[in-house]
Amino acid sequence: MFTILFFSVLTILMVLFVWSAYKAHRVDWGPSWFWIVDGTIRLVASGYKKGHLQKPDLPLHGGGIILSHQQTWLDPLLLIAATDRPIRFLVPTKMYQKKWLNKLFVAFGAIEVSSNTDEEVIRAVLTATKAGEVVACFQAGCLGCGETNTSLRETIVRLVSHQSVLLFPVKVMSSDVDKKVWMPGGASVACSAPMTCRKQ
Secondary structure (H helix, E strand, O other), rough: OOOHHHHHHHHHHHHHHHHHHHHHOOOOOOOOOOOHHHHHHHHHHHHHHHEEEEEOOOOOOOEEEEOOOOOOOOOOHHHOOOOOOOOEEEHHHHHHOOOHHHHHHHHHHEEEEOOHHHHHHHHHHHHHHHHOOOOEOOOOOEEEEEEEOOHHHHHHHHHHHOOOOEEEEEEOOOOOOOOOOOOOOOOEEEEOOOOOOOOO
């Protein structure tokens, strides 16, 4: 009797979770099943992390660059939760090719970058934005690449002034200063005004 009750409650909870994820999802990433991932990210960001997520003023169509920092693994997920368009993340080959991550990166439409040099990162960003994609470029360059790369940030800012591309500066906080990233609450996404530059 207890076993039947346990599995009945578990089934109901799973159905409620899947339904909540379906209602929460906002972006069509491509794969038909990926709405549950998108919805789950948004539920965690708005519910468990109680995030104050300011949305970047992204255009409905056309390319753009989200320039942010990365302090924790949660930062990219908060960026996803704060936007209503697919974001293409730059991922170094070493991370992209890991078997347990590769399918997820492919489903997200991540961009594989063989090196984290300024030239290659900028080339990847330009290719994607010209194709009408929104690219998230962290100040270190690729996802998970560590310390801030000031030269890359400055180069991208200069690059935007010579291209018909919008740059969206975003500040992400995964948690309060005195809390661990996995603890509830404290998440935020704050956006500055987009840099609008005309091609010269």
